[in-house]
Amino acid sequence: MADITIGDVERAVKTTATTVLRNEHYFSDLDGLAGDGDFGTSLATGFRVIDAELPGIDKSAIGAMLLKISMLVSKHVGGSSGPIWGTGFMKAAMVSKGKETVTLVELADMVNTAVEGIMARGGAQLGDKTLLDALIPVTEKLKAHAAAGTADLGLVLKECADEAENAIDATRGLVAHRGRASQVGDRSAGTPDPGIVAIATILQDWCTEFGVERTPTVPELLKQTV
Ligand SMILES: [Mg+2]
Numbered sequence: 001m002a003d004i005t006i007g008d009v010e011r012a013v014k015t016t017a018t019t020v021l022r023n024e025h026y027f028s029d030l031d032g033l034a035g036d037g038d039f040g041t042s043l044a045t046g047f048r049v050i051d052a053e054l055p056g057i058d059k060s061a062i063g064a065m066l067l068k069i070s071m072l073v074s075k076h077v078g079g080s081s082g083p084i085w086g087t088g089f090m091k092a093a094m095v096s097k098g099k100e101t102v103t104l105v106e107l108a109d110m111v112n113t114a115v116e117g118i119m120a121r122g123g124a125q126l127g128d129k130t131l132l133d134a135l136i137p138v139t140e141k142l143k144a145h146a147a148a149g150t151a152d153l154g155l156v157l158k159e160c161a162d163e164a165e166n167a168i169d170a171t172r173g174l175v176a177h178r179g180r181a182s183q184v185g186d187r188s189a190g191t192p193d194p195g196i197v198a199i200a201t202i203l204q205d206w207c208t209e210f211g212v213e214r215t216p217t218v219p220e221l222l223k224q225t226v
Pocket residue numbers: 031035036037038039079180
């Protein structure tokens with residue numbers, strides 16, 4: 001099985017920035033349905049800096065690159081997303097310290113550690129209608145493939161994108177319990193969580209970037225992916 005290289009991780013980060021910048025207004029519009037409407041702008045403010053600085057960032061190891069990105073996220077992403085997303089990148093950086101490539105098992109460990117860090121930082125659990133409702137099933141799928149020794153990384157990516165997309169429909173009817181959306185109570189039911197849509201959109205765009213064929217089905221993705 002081919003390992004994941006630092007170049008792959010850089011492409012994934014670059015694609016994430018492209019996704020976030022393309023969807024700045026759409027993600028804020030989604031947030032405005034039940035929250036304060038700042039999510040897209042908060043993310044885009046940080047990822048605009050990352051997009052600009054990525055070529056010059058230390059790429060001696062995956063951990064060094066992700067650590068620098070975590071600092072940029074924490075410093076420049078606004079609202080509650082800065083500490084949440086910054087913690088995720090920082091935890092992934094710690095697990096990939098000094099590594100120029102990672103195996104699928106190591107990638108699963110990076111993502112799992114990032115998600116545990118996000119849970120500890122934000123205090124949210126599965127079912128609270130936050131981005132964790134996408135990240136947790138994605139992580140479980142990743143761990144299952146790592147444990148099974150799946151060699152086809154494209155298949156792994158596709159199935160992780162499936163999990164994230166499924167989370168949009170699975171949580172659409174839930175009332176948010178964390179974050180700003182929780183303050184409007186029942187008004188959040190019937191609207192998708194923008195963090196979940198963002199994770200699903202990023203994974204769909206990673207599929208496109210890495211040549212993995214996958215057709216989205218939910219309206220939020222059909223509208224916004226490339
Ligand atoms: Mg908001």
